[in-house]
Amino acid sequence: MPAASITTVPVPLGDRAYDIFVGRDLLHEAGARIAALGARAAAIVTDAHVGPLYAETLAQSLKQQGLRAAIVTVPAGEATKSYASLETVCDAVLEAKIERGDLVVALGGGVVGDLAGFAAAVVRRGVRFVQVPTTLLSQVDSSVGGKTGINSRHGKNLVGAFHQPSLVLADTALLDTLPLREMRAGYAEVVKYGLIDDAAFFAWCEKNWQGVFAGGPERDEAVAQSCRAKAAVVVRDEREDGDRALLNLGHTFGHALERITRYESARLVHGEGVAIGLCLAFRFSASLGLCPEADAARVEAHLAATGLPTRLAQVSGGCGTVDELLDAMAQDKKVKGGALTFILARGIGKSFIAPGIAVDSVRAFLEKEINASRP
Amino acid sequence: MPAASITTVPVPLGDRAYDIFVGRDLLHEAGARIAALGARAAAIVTDAHVGPLYAETLAQSLKQQGLRAAIVTVPAGEATKSYASLETVCDAVLEAKIERGDLVVALGGGVVGDLAGFAAAVVRRGVRFVQVPTTLLSQVDSSVGGKTGINSRHGKNLVGAFHQPSLVLADTALLDTLPLREMRAGYAEVVKYGLIDDAAFFAWCEKNWQGVFAGGPERDEAVAQSCRAKAAVVVRDEREDGDRALLNLGHTFGHALERITRYESARLVHGEGVAIGLCLAFRFSASLGLCPEADAARVEAHLAATGLPTRLAQVSGGCGTVDELLDAMAQDKKVKGGALTFILARGIGKSFIAPGIAVDSVRAFLEKEINASRP
Ligand SMILES: NC(=O)c1ccc[n+]([C@@H]2O[C@H](COP(=O)([O-])OP(=O)(O)OC[C@H]3O[C@@H](n4cnc5c(N)ncnc54)[C@H](O)[C@@H]3O)[C@@H](O)[C@H]2O)c1
Ligand SMILES: NC(=O)c1ccc[n+]([C@@H]2O[C@H](COP(=O)([O-])OP(=O)(O)OC[C@H]3O[C@@H](n4cnc5c(N)ncnc54)[C@H](O)[C@@H]3O)[C@@H](O)[C@H]2O)c1
Ligand SMILES: [Zn+2]
Ligand SMILES: [Zn+2]
Numbered sequence: 001m002p003a004a005s006i007t008t009v010p011v012p013l014g015d016r017a018y019d020i021f022v023g024r025d026l027l028h029e030a031g032a033r034i035a036a037l038g039a040r041a042a043a044i045v046t047d048a049h050v051g052p053l054y055a056e057t058l059a060q061s062l063k064q065q066g067l068r069a070a071i072v073t074v075p076a077g078e079a080t081k082s083y084a085s086l087e088t089v090c091d092a093v094l095e096a097k098i099e100r101g102d103l104v105v106a107l108g109g110g111v112v113g114d115l116a117g118f119a120a121a122v123v124r125r126g127v128r129f130v131q132v133p134t135t136l137l138s139q140v141d142s143s144v145g146g147k148t149g150i151n152s153r154h155g156k157n158l159v160g161a162f163h164q165p166s167l168v169l170a171d172t173a174l175l176d177t178l179p180l181r182e183m184r185a186g187y188a189e190v191v192k193y194g195l196i197d198d199a200a201f202f203a204w205c206e207k208n209w210q211g212v213f214a215g216g217p218e219r220d221e222a223v224a225q226s227c228r229a230k231a232a233v234v235v236r237d238e239r240e241d242g243d244r245a246l247l248n249l250g251h252t253f254g255h256a257l258e259r260i261t262r263y264e265s266a267r268l269v270h271g272e273g274v275a276i277g278l279c280l281a282f283r284f285s286a287s288l289g290l291c292p293e294a295d296a297a298r299v300e301a302h303l304a305a306t307g308l309p310t311r312l313a314q315v316s317g318g319c320g321t322v323d324e325l326l327d328a329m330a331q332d333k334k335v336k337g338g339a340l341t342f343i344l345a346r347g348i349g350k351s352f353i354a355p356g357i358a359v360d361s362v363r364a365f366l367e368k369e370i371n372a373s374r375p
Numbered sequence: 376m377p378a379a380s381i382t383t384v385p386v387p388l389g390d391r392a393y394d395i396f397v398g399r400d401l402l403h404e405a406g407a408r409i410a411a412l413g414a415r416a417a418a419i420v421t422d423a424h425v426g427p428l429y430a431e432t433l434a435q436s437l438k439q440q441g442l443r444a445a446i447v448t449v450p451a452g453e454a455t456k457s458y459a460s461l462e463t464v465c466d467a468v469l470e471a472k473i474e475r476g477d478l479v480v481a482l483g484g485g486v487v488g489d490l491a492g493f494a495a496a497v498v499r500r501g502v503r504f505v506q507v508p509t510t511l512l513s514q515v516d517s518s519v520g521g522k523t524g525i526n527s528r529h530g531k532n533l534v535g536a537f538h539q540p541s542l543v544l545a546d547t548a549l550l551d552t553l554p555l556r557e558m559r560a561g562y563a564e565v566v567k568y569g570l571i572d573d574a575a576f577f578a579w580c581e582k583n584w585q586g587v588f589a590g591g592p593e594r595d596e597a598v599a600q601s602c603r604a605k606a607a608v609v610v611r612d613e614r615e616d617g618d619r620a621l622l623n624l625g626h627t628f629g630h631a632l633e634r635i636t637r638y639e640s641a642r643l644v645h646g647e648g649v650a651i652g653l654c655l656a657f658r659f660s661a662s663l664g665l666c667p668e669a670d671a672a673r674v675e676a677h678l679a680a681t682g683l684p685t686r687l688a689q690v691s692g693g694c695g696t697v698d699e700l701l702d703a704m705a706q707d708k709k710v711k712g713g714a715l716t717f718i719l720a721r722g723i724g725k726s727f728i729a730p731g732i733a734v735d736s737v738r739a740f741l742e743k744e745i746n747a748s749r750p
Contacts, residue, residue: 083465091527094529122535125522125537154466158499159498159499
C-alpha cells in the first residue's frame, strides 16, 4: 500500500531535472526506482550510525533489481566532510567499479549527502547520484538543490561542486530512529520556509508540529511542502547568484553561533543555531521598525514550543561577546563600507534581502539582546 | 611588436566559450588580457621548475593591472596530481582570498593545468581559471578542452571535473627552456592531429618540424593548428560521449606502455608512449589490411626523424610480454565479449573509431611486433 501515500515533488531544472519522492517506507522499494535510472551498479555511501540501521535493506532492494551494490561506510559527524574522507569515498567508489552510467547513493544526513554528492561529482569527472536522506534536515534542505562539498580549514563548505541528484527518496519512516535533538534541528528549517514567504505554512506548522514529530501524515506533508519551497527557489536561482539567498534567513546569526561554538555539536547543532537566528532576524527586523513585534513573538513562541532554543543565553557554554559575534558574522558576509547584507522580514512570510545594514545597528541590537538575557 | 604575431583560436562552447591566444612573449602582456576578465585577484599555481623561471613575470604583469596576485608552488612531476596536492592548492587558493569573481591561473605543463584546473572547479564550488601552458604538450593538448583532474590509486585522471578555462595564453617563447625530451613528447601529439584527419597538416609537419623545435614561426603555426584541431573536436563533443574518442589515436597502446613502465618518466613519458602507440596503430591498421603499409612507414619515419621512439623495443627497461600488454590495455578499455574498441586508420588523416576488434587479432599483432624487435 505505500504507493497511495507517496508525494512527488518535481525539480524542473531542464536537462538536470529530477523528482523528489516523499513517503513512508520508500526504502523497501528504492531498488526499483533506482534501477529505473538505468545503472548497472551502485555504491551506497553511509555513516556509522545510519549504515547498520538501513544500508542492508537498501542494498538488498538494489540487488533484487539486478544491480551490483557496494556499501561504503564513513564515520558519523561533521568532521567527515573532509579532504581525507573525499579520498576514501572516491577510491571506494572506484574500487566498486562504478562506471559513468552507474550511481552513487547517499544514505544518511546532510554530512553523507554533501560528501557523497561531491564524490559523485568528481569520480570519473562525474557520475550520477541518488539522495536517500535520513535526517529531517537533509530531507527538507540539504538533499535538494545540488550543493555538495566538504569543509576546508578556512571554513565550512568551501570546496565542492554543484551536482544535482538524479533522484531523491525521502523515506519519512527513517526519521523514527532519529534522535529528538536532530529532529528539532531539522524542524527549524521547516519553519524557515514558512517564515520566508508562506505565512499559511507557518500557521499550519503551529497547528501540526506534533504530528510532524510523532511521524503522522503531517510529517510527510511538512517534508513535501518544504521540498516544494526549496525546489522553487533552486529552480529560480540554481547557482545562487540571486534570491536563493533568501534560504539564508536566520543563517547569518546562526552561522556566527556555530563558529563561536566551534561547530561542537555537543554545544550547538546547525538547526539550533538557525532557530536562534530566525528569532534574532525577526526581533532585529522588529527593532528596525520593519516587522510587527507580535510576529517576532509568534516565531519565538512556536520554536520554543517544539523545544528549540530561541535566545543567545541558551547557547551552551555561552554565545561570546558582541564583538566576537560581529567578527564571526564578518567571516560569513562581506562587510562593505561598514554595512552588510541581511535577510530581514516585514512579517511572517515576508522576508527580503536587505543590503546596506549598518554594522552599528547590528551591534546595538546584539547588545540589547545580550543584556536582556543577563540574569 | 608581439601583437602582429598573435593568433587567436576561438573555442565556441556557448556560455563557456573562450579564446586561445598563441604567440611569442604573451607572458609579458598576460596581465592586461587576464584583467580584461574582470577579476580583482588571481592565485598563480605553478611547479618548482616553472615557477622560478616565469611566475614573477606573470605576477608583476597582473599587479601592474591592479590585481592582487599570489603564487602557489607545487612539486614538479606527475606525482603532484594527487589528493594531497588538491588539498594544498585549494587551501592556498582560499588563503589568497580568491572569491567567486576571481581567478586561478595555471602556469605550467599538463600536471599543473590538470591540478589547478580541478582546484578552480571545486574551490567555492567553482571559480574561473586561466591556462598559461608552458610545455608543448599542454599548449597543444591538455590546456584545451576543460578536462581537469588528479590520479587515484585506481588509475590516472580518475577524479576530476569538466571545467573550461576562461582564457588560454600559449606563449611559445616559454618552450625555449623546455628540455628536448619534453619537447619531443609534446610533438607526438602535434603529429597526432595530422594523422587523425588532416593529411595536409601531417605533410606540413614533415617539412617544418625543425622550425617547430627551433622556435621559429613554424612553432606558433603548429601550436595554433593543433589548438584548432582539438577545439573542433571538443566543440563537437564536450563531455566525451562520442567522437572526442578520436583524440585517443595511439593512446590505447601508449597508455598500456605507461602502465607497464609504471609511469616512471625516466623510462617513458606520455608523448613517447603516444609516439610508439601511433606507429603501432598504423602498423596494426596495415596488418588488418585497412591502411597502406606505405602510410605506416611514413608515420614511423617522421616520428623517428624527430628523435621519438617508434618501436616496442625502444621502451627503456622493456615493454613486458604480450600478455602483460593485453592486460594493461584491458584496464584502459572495456573488453566486451573478447573484443575491444580501437582507433584505427585507413591512411594518414583517415582515422576512425573501430569497435569490435578481437583481442586475438591484437595478440597476434603484438606477438609479431615483439618478435620482430628481438635481436
Ligand atoms: N547541501 C546543502 O544544500 C546543505 C544544506 C543544509 C545543510 N547542509 C549540511 O548538512 C550537514 C548537516 O546535516 P544533518 O543535520 O543531517 O547532520 P548529519 O548528517 O551529521 O546527521 C546528524 C546525526 O544523525 C545521525 N543520523 C542520521 N540519520 C539517522 C537516522 N535515520 N536514525 C538515527 N540517526 C541518524 C547521523 O549519523 C548523525 O550523527 C552539515 O554539514 C551542513 O553543512 C547542506
Ligand atoms: N587535461 C587534458 O585534457 C590532458 C591531455 C593530455 C595530457 N594531460 C595530462 O598532462 C600531464 C602531462 O603534461 P606535461 O607533459 O606538460 O607534463 P608536466 O606538466 O609534468 O611538465 C613536464 C616537465 O617539464 C617541466 N616544465 C614545464 N614547462 C617548462 C618550461 N617552460 N621550461 C622548463 N621546464 C618546464 C615541468 O616542471 C615538468 O618537469 C599528464 O598528467 C597528463 O595526464 C591532460
Ligand atoms: Zn540551514
Ligand atoms: Zn596524449
